[in-house]
Amino acid sequence: MAEDDTPIFINVDSESRPVISRTVSNSRAIPLQAKKNTILKSHGRPPWYSEDGLPICDAFVVGIAGGSASGKTHVARQIVQKLGSIPTIVILSQDSFYKRHTPEEVELAHANLVDFDHPDAIDMPLFAACLSDLKACRQTNIPIYSFAEHQRLDETKYLYGAAVIITEGILALHDPALRALYDLKIFVQCDSDLMLARRLRRDVKERGRTVDGVLDQYLRYVKPSYDNFVLPTARYADIIVPGSDNSVAIELIATHIRKKLKERATRFRPHMAQAGSRSPTPLSLPSTPRVSALSPPSTLRVNAMTDPYENLIVLPQTPQLKGIYTILRDKNTSREDFIFFTDRLATFLIEKALEHLPYRPRTVRTPVDVDYVGKELDVKYICGVSIIRSGGPLERGLQRVINDVLTGSLLIQSDAQTGEPLLLHLMLPVCIRERHRAKETWVFLLDAQIGTGAAAFMAMRILLDHGVREDHIIFVSFLVARNGGICVLRKAFPQVKIVCGAVDDGLRETWLEAIESGEGQIEAEARKVWVVEPGMGHIGDRYYL
Numbered sequence: 001m002a003e004d005d006t007p008i009f010i011n012v013d014s015e016s017r018p019v020i021s022r023t024v025s026n027s028r029a030i031p032l033q034a035k036k037n038t039i040l041k042s043h044g045r046p047p048w049y050s051e052d053g054l055p056i057c058d059a060f061v062v063g064i065a066g067g068s069a070s071g072k073t074h075v076a077r078q079i080v081q082k083l084g085s086i087p088t089i090v091i092l093s094q095d096s097f098y099k100r101h102t103p104e105e106v107e108l109a110h111a112n113l114v115d116f117d118h119p120d121a122i123d124m125p126l127f128a129a130c131l132s133d134l135k136a137c138r139q140t141n142i143p144i145y146s147f148a149e150h151q152r153l154d155e156t157k158y159l160y161g162a163a164v165i166i167t168e169g170i171l172a173l174h175d176p177a178l179r180a181l182y183d184l185k186i187f188v189q190c191d192s193d194l195m196l197a198r199r200l201r202r203d204v205k206e207r208g209r210t211v212d213g214v215l216d217q218y219l220r221y222v223k224p225s226y227d228n229f230v231l232p233t234a235r236y237a238d239i240i241v242p243g244s245d246n247s248v249a250i251e252l253i254a255t256h257i258r259k260k261l262k263e264r265a266t267r268f269r270p271h272m273a274q275a276g277s278r279s280p281t282p283l284s285l286p287s288t289p290r291v292s293a294l295s296p297p298s299t300l301r302v303n304a305m306t307d308p309y310e311n312l313i314v315l316p317q318t319p320q321l322k323g324i325y326t327i328l329r330d331k332n333t334s335r336e337d338f339i340f341f342t343d344r345l346a347t348f349l350i351e352k353a354l355e356h357l358p359y360r361p362r363t364v365r366t367p368v369d370v371d372y373v374g375k376e377l378d379v380k381y382i383c384g385v386s387i388i389r390s391g392g393p394l395e396r397g398l399q400r401v402i403n404d405v406l407t408g409s410l411l412i413q414s415d416a417q418t419g420e421p422l423l424l425h426l427m428l429p430v431c432i433r434e435r436h437r438a439k440e441t442w443v444f445l446l447d448a449q450i451g452t453g454a455a456a457f458m459a460m461r462i463l464l465d466h467g468v469r470e471d472h473i474i475f476v477s478f479l480v481a482r483n484g485g486i487c488v489l490r491k492a493f494p495q496v497k498i499v500c501g502a503v504d505d506g507l508r509e510t511w512l513e514a515i516e517s518g519e520g521q522i523e524a525e526a527r528k529v530w531v532v533e534p535g536m537g538h539i540g541d542r543y544y545l
């Protein structure tokens with residue numbers, strides 16, 4: 001594979017933080033076994049949900065069974081290579097799901113006295129549960145198994161977002177619950193002598209075994225189990241693939257998967273952008289929100305008269321706020337001023353958003369020895385997730401307001417050809433990566449503006465896939481386009497609160513010019529983008545460049 005074509009593997013280091021590396025072997029921090037067991041390859045994930053916010057297609061799941069060293073991993077990796085530039089793919093190994101052993105069992109295992117080839121050695125319910133979550137586009141945490149220690153390790157591996165999942169293992173077709181999850185079932189059929197020779201070489205080289213030990217284990221457990229439990233599952237396979245010289249079979253399988261993915265493809269962004277004009281009751285927001293001269297400025301409930309959208313909260317349009325926006329909208333504003341006023345505005349917005357968290361009473365004693373009954377935040381976990389990179393200034397604002405707040409980020413960009421949003425990278429805080437904590441987490445989702453809303457939509461869907469409650473998401477943004485994706489967002493996720501500082505009238509598709517480097521090389525091709533009008537331009541570029 002040419003260097004430029006090297007796929008990006010999103011992997012997880014020993015602290016379960018996702019890292020991106022160019023090749024699997026580059027990712028130094030990953031335990032050896034984790035590398036083999038789960039590989040995630042991504043060229044970006046397009047939308048997996050429809051305008052109503054619900055997932056429309058499960059991940060495509062392939063199950064590969066076959067004897068030990070028949071070439072299952074090889075087939076899985078070859079499929080990944082052949083699929084090339086398609087959405088995220090993960091290889092999930094049955095080895096990850098060996099049961100946890102007692103210290104006595106570990107001792108027996110070192111003496112080759114444990115049968116690792118019997119179906120009872122595998123935690124099939126956990127295997128099926130993890131696969132079922134991944135297939136349904138939910139996050140999961142996969143156990144990590146060490147062949148050297150004959151033990152499941154304490155840490156797990158966080159996985160999320162695969163459009164194709166390839167599961168491989170000697171008993172991958174054995175369990176009916178697993179079989180029910182596969183869209184394509186493969187059995188790798190290989191000559192027994194070849195399997196033994198390959199296993200001998202591999203186990204000595206990679207799994208720290210002796211020749212005698214491998215042969216002993218093979219005769220005692222591996223071969224009988226192959227005959228009794230593994231080979232009989234070949235009858236469930238849709239395709240039997242040879243264990244060597246199998247490139248034609250792999251090509252056919254890759255073609256089939258590509259076809260299936262194409263059938264599931266969806267067009268999303270244009271729907272979002274035109275939502276306002278298409279909607280029978282377009283969101284009727286005053287673009288220059290009015291503040292009564294008689295009453296003190298209060299939070300504007302958008303168009304409360306005709307089309308109440310209680311959950312869109314616009315900052316009071318005070319002269320002070322308008323002054324800040326005037327500076328930010330002015331294309332002649334210096335970068336220094338732009339940063340200063342963006343930071344100031346970010347603090348306002350985050351403070352406003354904080355009003356929407358629950359508080360409980362708290363009594364403190366003042367320095368003059370009097371009790372004061374006040375309030376404190378009543379939340380278990382709170383974090384910020386910013387959409388890279390325009391959400392950055394808001395993330396800084398959040399960090400100014402809440403000390404030590406956990407933060408994460410999402411990289412969502414438009415596909416150069418289709419304009420569709422693509423999820424390129426995600427790094428979520430631990431309170432979201434674990435489902436039981438995600439349910440109790442409040443999330444500030446941060447992005448500079450909502451135009452077509454496609455990135456905001458994807459980000460919200462991602463949080464929901466992790467188990468975050470819809471009414472625990474507060475989207476904070478400098479600017480919202482009145483007739484853009486906000487109309488779709490409010491229908492799909494009515495409980496998400498959106499806090500912003502201004503609502504603009506226009507949303508227009510335009511050409512972004514190509515960017516040339518100094519030597520006349522094209523750094524970025526010309527492409528179509530949606531811009532908010534009058535807007536503030538590209539907030540991330542103006543803030544960071």
Ligand SMILES: Nc1ncnc2c1ncn2[C@@H]1O[C@H](COP(=O)(O)OP(=O)(O)O)[C@@H](O)[C@H]1O
Pocket residue numbers: 066067068069070071072073074075198202243244245246
């Ligand atoms: N089609 C093939 N051609 C050549 N060598 C292969 C082929 N398939 C597998 N091998 C080799 O056999 C060994 C075991 O293959 P592997 O895919 O790890 O087996 P399994 O996952 O079934 O245990 C590896 O060293 C691999 O390189």
Ligand SMILES: Nc1ccn([C@@H]2O[C@H](COP(=O)(O)O)[C@@H](O)[C@H]2O)c(=O)n1
Pocket residue numbers: 067068069095098109116117146147150151169170222
């Ligand atoms: N502690 C263990 C656990 C499993 N095995 C053997 O691994 C084989 C399955 O892995 P493949 O990559 O070959 O599919 C299986 O046959 C077990 O005997 C082990 O040796 N030690």
